[in-house]
Amino acid sequence: MFLKRIKELREAHGLTSQQTADALxxxxxxxxxxxxxxxxxxxEILVGLARLYHTSVDYILELTxxxxxxxxHPDREGA
Numbered sequence: 113m114f115l116k117r118i119k120e121l122r123e124a125h126g127l128t129s130q131q132t133a134d135a136l137x138x139x140x141x142x143x144x145x146x147x148x149x150x151x152x153x154x155x156e157i158l159v160g161l162a163r164l165y166h167t168s169v170d171y172i173l174e175l176t177x178x179x180x181x182x183x184x185h186p187d188r189e190g191a
Contacts, residue, residue, distance in 0.1 A: 114174045119147045121165045121172070136160045 122132050133143035136157060145152040146161075162169045162181070170176045 113150070114172055115147055115150065115153075117172055117174055118153075118161060121161070121167070122147075125165060132161075132164070135164050 122129070127135075129143055129147070130140050133140045136143065137160075138157065142152075142157075146157055158169055158172060161172055165172075166181060167179045168176065168181050171179050
């Protein structure tokens, strides 16, 4: 489930839950819900996480295993 990927990304970037919440401009409790409660992740937060971790929304949602944002995949021309 993609909630696991959110936590994995945070830990891989060496951020605490509080630091991530601050970067997203939300309360810590709201961020904890994003990592632990299905259905709590809004589109705005999802986009914020993708920007923070320099990845795609599809990667966070486990629709792809390529962490590079669109346009930056090594197999694409011009990337």
